[in-house]
Every structure is written in C-alpha cells, then in structure tokens.
Amino acid sequence: MTWLKVVETTVSGLGYELVDCERSSSGLLRVYLDRLPNQAYDLPGEVVTVDDCEKVTRQLQYALETVEADYQRLEVSSPGVDRPLKTPAHFARFVGAEIELSLKEPFQGRRKFSGVLCESQHADPAVEAGQAWGLVLRSPDADKPLSKTAAKKLAKDLASGVAQPAQEVDEVLGFTLDEIREARLVPEVTFKGRSRQVASPSTGDVAVDEAQELGGQKK
Numbered sequence: 001m002t003w004l005k006v007v008e009t010t011v012s013g014l015g016y017e018l019v020d021c022e023r024s025s026s027g028l029l030r031v032y033l034d035r036l037p038n039q040a041y042d043l044p045g046e047v048v049t050v051d052d053c054e055k056v057t058r059q060l061q062y063a064l065e066t067v068e069a070d071y072q073r074l075e076v077s078s079p080g081v082d083r084p085l086k087t088p089a090h091f092a093r094f095v096g097a098e099i100e101l102s103l104k105e106p107f108q109g110r111r112k113f114s115g116v117l118c119e120s121q122h123a124d125p126a127v128e129a130g131q132a133w134g135l136v137l138r139s140p141d142a143d144k145p146l147s148k149t150a151a152k153k154l155a156k157d158l159a160s161g162v163a164q165p166a167q168e169v170d171e172v173l174g175f176t177l178d179e180i181r182e183a184r185l186v187p188e189v190t191f192k193g194r195s196r197q198v199a200s201p202s203t204g205d206v207a208v209d210e211a212q213e214l215g216g217q218k219k
Contacts, residue, residue, distance in 0.1 A: 003069035007031060010063045014056055015039050016048075017093075019079040020086060027072025031060065032079040037093075048078035081187035088130025088177070094185065095119060101135065101183040103175070113137065113173060114186065126176050135173040 001009075004021060011018040011033055019032040033056060035041060035048055043049050053076045060074060085091055085099065100114045107113075115135040119127075126132035 001067055003064060003067055003071075006063050006067055006069065007060065010060050011056060014059060015041070016052065016056060017089075019083055019090070023071070027070075028075060029064075029069075029071040029073070030075045030077070031056070032077060032083075034079055034083065053077060082184045085183040085185070091117065091133050091177075091183075092130060098186040099135070099183055100186055101175070102181045103179055104181050105179070107173070111181075115173070118172065120174055121172055122174060131178065132174065132176045135175065137171055137173055 007021055008018050011031070015036065016033040017036050019034050021032070022028075022030040024030070033048060033052070035046060035052070037046075041052065043051060057074060057076045060076065064071065064074075085094060095117055097117055098114065099117050100112065102112045103110075105111075113135055115137045118134040118136050120132040120134050122132065124132065
C-alpha cells in the first residue's frame, strides 16, 4: 500500500474528509482535512478543531510507520475557509456554494470566473462520473444583480430540473474537472468582517485557515 493510500484510508476511517495532501522535497508531509456533514465528533460544530488535527496526527504517524513512509515532519490542518475543490465528491458536497475557479485555457478571453456551483445541464458520461459541473454566473447587464441567496436557490433548482436559466443570469458556465486549473470556495465572512473561528485550548479563538503544526520527526 502506498503512503498516499495510507493517508486516505486513515483520514476517512476516522470520519473525516481528505481535502488535499502535499509532500515537499524538504520532507514535509502536509495533510488537509475537513469535517463531514451529519457526522458525530467529540466536539460539536462544522469546522475542524485542534483536537481533530491532533487525533488524526497520532493515527497517521502510526499508520505511516507501518509502510516506512519517507517523511521528516507531518503537519495536519484545516483546509481553510477558501478550501480547494479537487474531487467529484468535493464538488457534489458543495453544490449551491459560491466558488472561484480558474481554467487551464481561456474562455471568452477569461480564465477566472466566480459564481454558484450547480450540477451540469448536459447528459453525458462525464456528468455521471462526477467530472462535469456548472457555474451560475451573474449577468452584468441585469437590471438588478442576482443576490447570493437567489443564485444558490437557482443552482439547486437547476440541479433538480425545476428551473431554467432566467434573464437575470448571463449563463451557466459548464466545465469538466480536466478543464480547470484550480477551484476554491469563496470565504464566508461574518458581519464583523472576520472568517469563521475554531476554538484552540491554548490561544482561545484562532482563524480556521490557520495551520496547526502538530507533527514531529519521524522515528
């Protein structure tokens, strides 16, 4: 079993979602994880806590040792409020959320787009495999800008077949995962202008996208 498969199996086995995994030439192994909806955790809430990172770190250190994984330091953290979307499961989970994406090749002279993620409006094998999705774009020519709430509702209605793109929507941009360079959630900011917080037993409240370096030297 490869070290990456060990990471995937360990993280999912503990009830978390593996968002991303990076391995640097300096020996740093960085793992990003997230909580799953409708999953019970020791501490309630939607965001990853320091305790979550510590639990996953301890189990990963043991699991990676069994396959003699070559790393010097392990870092486990939340993916942050602007978490990346990489797999079909990631996109399926966040239908109706506002995202930003950049394309590998320009479309209508642009590479970067933002809008509300929806299911693809086409029927083909890529859709069935979770490789094709859509982005509800807000029309700059609309009399009244489409609100974020209205865009989310429209995205869900489009996914269920209840609605079709209306005049206030310029278009639904279709894309496949192979066509995008990067996709990320747009951070949700509170009325105070701050990102969501998670509790830290040592420092009080810390931003959810602050990395928690919890690993150590490989033994």
